[in-house]
Amino acid sequence: MHDFRSDTVTKPTPAMREAMAKAEVGDDVFGEDPTVNKLQDVVAWKVKKEAGLFFPTGTMANQVAIKCWTEPGDEILLERRSHIMNYELAAFAVVSGVLPRAVEGERGIIRVPALARELRPKTYYLSAPSLVCIEDTTNMTGGTVYPLAVLKEIRAWTTESGLFLHLDGARLWNAAVAQKVEPFEIAQYADSVMVSLSKGLAAPAGSVLCGPADFIEKARKWRKLLGGGMRQSGILAAAGLVGVMTMIDRLAEDHENARALAAGLAGSRFKTDPPETNIVIIDVRETGKGSDFVIAQLKKAGILATPADAARVRLITHNDVGKEAVNAAVQAFRELK
Numbered sequence: 001m002h003d004f005r006s007d008t009v010t011k012p013t014p015a016m017r018e019a020m021a022k023a024e025v026g027d028d029v030f031g032e033d034p035t036v037n038k039l040q041d042v043v044a045w046k047v048k049k050e051a052g053l054f055f056p057t058g059t060m061a062n063q064v065a066i067k068c069w070t071e072p073g074d075e076i077l078l079e080r081r082s083h084i085m086n087y088e089l090a091a092f093a094v095v096s097g098v099l100p101r102a103v104e105g106e107r108g109i110i111r112v113p114a115l116a117r118e119l120r121p122k123t124y125y126l127s128a129p130s131l132v133c134i135e136d137t138t139n140m141t142g143g144t145v146y147p148l149a150v151l152k153e154i155r156a157w158t159t160e161s162g163l164f165l166h167l168d169g170a171r172l173w174n175a176a177v178a179q180k181v182e183p184f185e186i187a188q189y190a191d192s193v194m195v196s197l198s199k200g201l202a203a204p205a206g207s208v209l210c211g212p213a214d215f216i217e218k219a220r221k222w223r224k225l226l227g228g229g230m231r232q233s234g235i236l237a238a239a240g241l242v243g244v245m246t247m248i249d250r251l252a253e254d255h256e257n258a259r260a261l262a263a264g265l266a267g268s269r270f271k272t273d274p275p276e277t278n279i280v281i282i283d284v285r286e287t288g289k290g291s292d293f294v295i296a297q298l299k300k301a302g303i304l305a306t307p308a309d310a311a312r313v314r315l316i317t318h319n320d321v322g323k324e325a326v327n328a329a330v331q332a333f334r335e336l337k
């Protein structure tokens with residue numbers, strides 16, 4: 001089986017297993033795990049924020065960020081198809097008591113005019129907008145990357161409008177590699193940023209939330225409240241460190257494989273937008289069948305994929321699917337009945 005369902009299926013590398021076995025650990029609730037502390041420092045340094053905090057998942061890190069930037073009854077603005085909007089179980093409503101205002105992006109990329117249309121005045125008789133969340137790279141809209149000029153405009157607008165800006169950077173590393181910039185050149189526009197270790201970087205678990213020191217202190221309390229205060233989590237952080245130190249540059253291979261997959265389907269019944277990173281969204285309408293049917297057929301040919309929606313299939317390239325897997329996927333699509 002070639003598993004293109006997600007880059008989360010990546011198994012920890014031998015170097016990660018070794019680092020995990022040897023990791024120096026302590027009780028992180030007391031702030032005494034040296035490996036966790038090192039990971040937080042390294043990631044905060046990479047995105048040039050004052051501090052970082054290790055979380056079991058990206059979902060918890062995103063939700064704690066929302067909690068720290070808002071008051072109950074506030075509004076948050078976010079893209080209609082974003083992860084926070086659709087795949088975090090409306091946790092923003094449960095944890096933070098905020099109202100989401102969906103903004104329509106172009107392949108997931110929101111621009112200032114679309115945000116401005118959804119911004120309501122800050123007045124006592126209306127729920128107050130306080131936070132914008134953006135996703136870079138975007139997930140369900142095809143791994144698209146925010147042009148730096150767009151981020152700069154959004155930042156200027158959020159500042160002028162008195163809003164905080166949180167960056168869901170689960171795949172920030174992919175965006176940086178695709179744009180050939182350092183991660184901080186993207187993260188500089190956001191007040192806080194969440195990055196994942198468990199996706200393209202292949203670590204078994206974990207995300208890091210970064211931002212100003214006082215924000216991270218507040219986040220530490222909410223992480224604990226939600227049950228995310230772990231103990232000898234340096235075992236996990238050790239794998240994450242190997243990820244951020246050695247696995248970022250190789251994401252370029254995943255991007256190349258995604259382009260090869262799209263190129264292999266050129267001229268077939270399957271239309272794809274040009275992949276910008278490691279996510280390929282494939283339109284299956286011309287088969288006259290839905291994405292679930294196509295996914296079942298692909299599975300019979302040894303290819304695992306997920307639906308992006310009823311008419312589109314999503315394939316993600318990663319460390320555990322190389323050129324051979326890509327060729328097999330192209331063949332499976334072309335031979336699809």
Ligand SMILES: *Cc1c(COP(=O)(O)O)cnc(C)c1O
Nearest residue numbers: 057058059060083135139168170
């Ligand atoms: C995967 C993902 C998350 C959540 O990360 P988990 O660790 O799975 O909770 C958040 N945002 C985006 C864009 C993602 O792709």
